[in-house]
Amino acid sequence: MLEVSLRHDFGSFSVDVDFTAPKGVTALFGASGAGKTTVVNAVAGLFRPAQGRITAEGVTLFDTDKHINLPPRKRRVGYVFQEPRLFPHMSVRSNLLYGARFAPRDATGPDFDAVIGMLGIGALLDRRPGALSGGEKSRVSLGRALLSKPRMLLMDEPLAALDAPRREEILPFLESLRDAGMPVLLVSHSIAEVARLASTVVLLSKGRVIASGPTGEILSDPALAPRFGAGEAGAIITAHTAGRDADGLIRLETAGGPVWVTDAPEAAHLRLRIQASDVILSREAPAGLSALNVLTGTIRRIEEEADGRAFVQIAIGDEAILSRVTLRSVRALGLAPGVACHAIVKSVAVSRDDLAEI
Numbered sequence: 001m002l003e004v005s006l007r008h009d010f011g012s013f014s015v016d017v018d019f020t021a022p023k024g025v026t027a028l029f030g031a032s033g034a035g036k037t038t039v040v041n042a043v044a045g046l047f048r049p050a051q052g053r054i055t056a057e058g059v060t061l062f063d064t065d066k067h068i069n070l071p072p073r074k075r076r077v078g079y080v081f082q083e084p085r086l087f088p089h090m091s092v093r094s095n096l097l098y099g100a101r102f103a104p105r106d107a108t109g110p111d112f113d114a115v116i117g118m119l120g121i122g123a124l125l126d127r128r129p130g131a132l133s134g135g136e137k138s139r140v141s142l143g144r145a146l147l148s149k150p151r152m153l154l155m156d157e158p159l160a161a162l163d164a165p166r167r168e169e170i171l172p173f174l175e176s177l178r179d180a181g182m183p184v185l186l187v188s189h190s191i192a193e194v195a196r197l198a199s200t201v202v203l204l205s206k207g208r209v210i211a212s213g214p215t216g217e218i219l220s221d222p223a224l225a226p227r228f229g230a231g232e233a234g235a236i237i238t239a240h241t242a243g244r245d246a247d248g249l250i251r252l253e254t255a256g257g258p259v260w261v262t263d264a265p266e267a268a269h270l271r272l273r274i275q276a277s278d279v280i281l282s283r284e285a286p287a288g289l290s291a292l293n294v295l296t297g298t299i300r301r302i303e304e305e306a307d308g309r310a311f312v313q314i315a316i317g318d319e320a321i322l323s324r325v326t327l328r329s330v331r332a333l334g335l336a337p338g339v340a341c342h343a344i345v346k347s348v349a350v351s352r353d354d355l356a357e358i
């Protein structure tokens with residue numbers, strides 16, 4: 001577990017944050033200038049806040065009251081930057097071994113062979129970074145961080161510099177970090193990335209934490225949805241793979257009923273992201289619609305927005321999804337907390353990007 005509490009005043013901007021990142025991936029999410037990099041740099045020891053306390057796995061890294069400020073190399077933090085900072089004159093193998101030099105002898109964690117196997121970089125070992133693609137560089141950079149056997153991993157927009165295919169190449173490796181035994185702090189601008197990778201979300205705005213908690217709860221909160229961008233907001237629910245139909249569609253079971261998708265990872269249990277703008281609501285069970293996916297639930301909350309629309313939260317089992325509808329629809333349909341409703345999602349609205357292994 002990583003516990004962060006820090007305060008700093010830059011004059012025109014101040015940071016005042018307290019949050020806890022359990023094991024698994026914690027996403028630091030917020031608009032540009034919200035203070036994400038400042039927080040990550042403070043955890044890494046690259047920035048010294050005026051006041052605060054940071055502990056990782058029970059070890060105090062920084063404590064102004066106790067005058068503790070471990071230097072970066074003693075913090076045992078693996079830092080993966082947006083631009084992979086590999087040594088250009090060294091081979092991939094030497095870059096990786098450089099990371100391993102910092103691993104304490106008694107530290108646990110995957111060894112060299114396990115890391116290159118996990119990241120699929122065995123064939124690259126004798127190349128120089130200049131001869132690698134962006135995605136390959138990112139994988140090597142992640143490998144180097146892992147081989148230092150860090151107490152935790154910090155990733156500042158590790159995918160931002162990559163195009164969509166390269167991003168797809170890295171995402172499965174980042175997903176596997178969710179199950180790694182250490183806390184991972186991931187700075188991200190992308191709600192799709194957060195939905196896919198994070199177990200916990202810390203939402204930052206203007207140097208303050210405005211919400212934090214399990215990803216499913218934060219993403220399905222209708223009051224927070226505008227923060228994620230009205231067009232992008234959406235929640236995640238658990239789905240179980242139930243087989244492939246004769247026409248090729250894959251059937252997933254959710255607490256609200258079956259969902260058919262055209263593509264899905266090969267895994268028994270998935271998290272399924274449903275964007276609020278892809279969901280329309282009906283109080284009657286719809287008939288004669290070409291949209292295949294109809295989830296049954298109960299309205300829990302409605303948050304009206306200034307632009308004549310609302311985010312409606314629909315409880316699906318003990319999870320929830322969001323729908324973005326006009327206030328006119330809210331009134332015409334008599335939508336209100338406690339009302340049973342059907343959430344209709346086009347099957348084509350759910351893409352491979354919206355599914356991740358649990």
Ligand SMILES: Nc1ncnc2c1ncn2[C@@H]1O[C@H](COP(=O)(O)OP(=O)(O)OP(=O)(O)O)[C@@H](O)[C@H]1O
Nearest residue numbers: 010011013030031032033034035036037038039189
């Ligand atoms: N050393 C500094 N002196 C003055 N202001 C600073 C300093 N470091 C950061 N800031 C200010 O703190 C604010 C937060 O910066 P930070 O880089 O942490 O934001 P961010 O959320 O990571 O943004 P982005 O997503 O654009 O990277 C910005 O307004 C920045 O100008």
